[in-house]
Amino acid sequence: MKKILIINGPNLNLLGRREPDIYGRLGFDAYLEQLRAIFPDCDIQYFQSNSEGALINKIHEAGFSLDGIVLNAGGYTHTSVALRDAIQAVDVPVIEVHISNVHAREEFRHKSLISAVCKGVIVGFGLDSYRLAIEGIRN
Numbered sequence: 001m002k003k004i005l006i007i008n009g010p011n012l013n014l015l016g017r018r019e020p021d022i023y024g025r026l027g028f029d030a031y032l033e034q035l036r037a038i039f040p041d042c043d044i045q046y047f048q049s050n051s052e053g054a055l056i057n058k059i060h061e062a063g064f065s066l067d068g069i070v071l072n073a074g075g076y077t078h079t080s081v082a083l084r085d086a087i088q089a090v091d092v093p094v095i096e097v098h099i100s101n102v103h104a105r106e107e108f109r110h111k112s113l114i115s116a117v118c119k120g121v122i123v124g125f126g127l128d129s130y131r132l133a134i135e136g137i138r139n
Helices: 028-038 052-062 074-078 081-089 128-138
Strands: 002-008 042-048 068-072 094-098 120-123
Touching: 002 028, 002 052, 002 128, 028 042, 028 128, 042 128, 052 068, 052 081, 068 128, 094 128, 120 128
Parallel strands: 002 042, 002 068, 068 094, 094 120
Antiparallel strands: none
């Protein structure tokens, strides 16, 4: 059984309520149930924090014992060298995901500091971006 950790960064605790035109109306807890039903052969764990340090600590904690991490770093994607260093320091593959197409949004969202140290990047497929990332880890 593959062990996969989904990590969501800042403001993603508000999914379903925050900017539903961009992020949709489904909260992540409900979507997580769907993912677990789609992938009964995977142990899908979940962590969310608005704190950069907590995200780094979780990557360090999980990054040597799981089969993969699906990471939506939110706004830290574009600002955090420390998060990049944490990803680079661990053994497990990390797949960067974004719900929206960040390249169709504000210019500052076009540059990711973490993409180069991730196994892959999935953007713009709504919450389905997470399913696609899990497929990438499973295969």
